[in-house]
Amino acid sequence: MIELTGWEPLGISVNWAAIEGELGVPLPADYKELYEAFGGGVFSDSVYFLGRDEGIAFDFLTQWRVDLSVDQDGRYGDVSAVDPYSVYAPGGKGLVTWASTEWADEYCWLIDAQWPGEYPILARAEDNEWHRHDMSTSEFLYRVLADADFQPFGIAQYDLGTTFKPGSGDGE
DSSP states (O other): OHHHHTOOOOOOOOOHHHHHHHHTSOOOHHHHHHHHHHOSEEETTTEEEOBSSSOGGGBHHHHHHHHHHHHHOGGGOSOOTTTTSOBOOTTSEEEEEEEEETTOOEEEEEEETTSTTOOOEEEEOTTOOEEEEOSOHHHHHHHHHHOTTSTTTOOGGGOOOSOEEEOSSOOO
């Protein structure tokens, strides 16, 4: 990703133990490496990569907390926004969003507290169907940005360039 974007790694220091303690599971190692290099922000003017403390729009934990509270709020009925799945709750099984696009695509991990260390990616595009990808976060993101044949998620055919713009925070 660094070569693809020409980005100079930031070397952001993160208290992963605190974040993973709140979630009750470890996060994918390659996601942590991506975040430490880039921080939260926007790839190719269209893929919103969530990080930590980047302002509310790019804050991974804030987004997860909101998703979880809405998913568990009975006032909205029994249907989850990520139906047929649910939003991950500590100790359970469900989705955690790590990126989205300006076209409302969603990129999530399917996390199961019983199987920590396994992070299949579930992604949903305009067809509103979930597509499972058994690959790393960085491989999925690379394919979204660079592989025009990675459908329905590849954006390379739109010739947006492979850029990165940091989020609104300072990454600390």
